[in-house]
């Protein structure tokens with residue numbers, strides 16, 4: 001109970017880039033600046049999957065990530081949520097063409113709770129998606145298992 | 146003697162990459178890098194496509210140097226067509242390229258400060274960077290991927306009112322960069338973490354073919370802008386370099402280059418001539434090896450065109466691959482602790498998205514080990530020319 005209450009205000013996120021162009025990753029990094037001030041909303045960005053609540057997945061899921069992403073998802077403690085960011089993670093974006101070597105979308109590989117379209121999406125959109133969809137996803141995750 | 150694996154996802158790293166450090170106590174004696182978490186095959190996709198599509202693809206090779214990649218392709222195409230754009234186009238391109246360089250250098254330095262746990266400076270610099278991103282958005286309509294350069298010119302003009310905003314924001318950025326540079330220069334603890342750590346001599350830098358601010362931090366006086374016709378004709382460009390060769394020199398060099406870029410933009414705005422922003426240019430068949438100074442160093446595009454601007458074949462070589470080698474071979478030797486190894490790694494401003502250009506698969510399409518070209522040659526007896534040289538072909 002107490003944990004659920006607190007988790008609504010403090011979400012730890014881990015950024016996983018699976019092979020896009022970096023554009024989405026630097027927009028997540030831009031969230032740290034004072035203009036957006038992510039930590040003010042109770043979101044803390046660190047790249048440690050073993051102690052995070054939500055995974056932010058960007059990129060097209062390159063060859064090596066196909067199995068690794070599932071392993072990664074298993075490492076995250078329960079309850080957990082996944083936010084897919086950018087056209088790459090949603091559909092493969094520009095790299096989804098004939099003769100490609102990518103296996104997007106991310107939702108084929110791990111369950112995704114929220115999707116943020118854009119190439120890249122603006123930082124404010126990423127922050128609002130995390131704030132709006134991650135707490136309910138974490139709350140409903142408990143009921144599932 | 147023990148091994149410490151770092152990555153692919155690790156709090157100290159911003160992009161997926163595996164570093165395997167061989168340590169003796171706290172000293173790093175050797176390191177290995179394992180790439181392959183980012184391969185998308187842009188070169189393969191580019192084959193047989195018209196340049197209009199390839200320009201979008203090259204932009205998405207790297208989201209941070211997203212002006213340098215398309216401009217290298219496009220200026221190369223213009224060289225094939227022997228087309229010289231009007232002076233206004235050249236100046237507009239310089240303004241955009243330097244704004245992009247400032248944003249990249251600010252991000253690189255900020256990530257270094259976050260890596261040595263000096264959050265104050267790191268976040269100040271990120272905030273300064275937002276002002277530059279505002280300008281880029283105002284000019285091109287997007288913060289990160291601009292799609293602004295096209296063969297024969299640029300897509301949108303920079304208007305009078307834009308110029309005022311640019312000058313105003315640049316003044317603010319300049320004073321903030323001056324302040325932060327002073328903090329870095331005089332801060333005793335920052336100095337302790339940065340000076341005399343990760344040293345690389347000039348000979349080593351040349352031997353490892355280091356490029357960009359990494360090489361210039363070790364005293365190599367070279368910058369591809371010295372050979373770029375616009376910079377020669379209108380800006381009498383002189384590269385900035387330092388002789389220390391340590392973390393301090395590389396970060397300081399970036400700070401100084403930011404200030405230099407600001408001055409170049411001011412000069413360009415002062416003398417911005419009138420003229421068309423787009424001209425007709427038809428691309429004949431041809432080949433070219435064109436190089437350009439991206440924020441991280443030399444960027445090489447080697448490509449072949451067919452009639453009507455179709456790209457037949459393309460090879461991209463990005464700066465980080467050489468800098469990574471310089472880092473692993475020479476800089477890590479001089480790392481007193483493991484925490485410093487991460488800081489050293491961040492000073493080369495690694496961009497893994499750029500670096501991943503090749504993946505080696507076996508005939509079933511599974512990823513296989515690749516231990517250097519020489520082993521393939523030994524095993525199969527192919528000459529390097531027919532075997533593994535052309536990037537993206539080794540499927």
Ligand code: SF4
Pocket residue numbers: 019020021022023024025058059085086087088089093094118119120121205208290
């Ligand atoms: S969605 Fe666009 S900006 Fe984001 S990683 Fe993919 S190509 Fe880059």
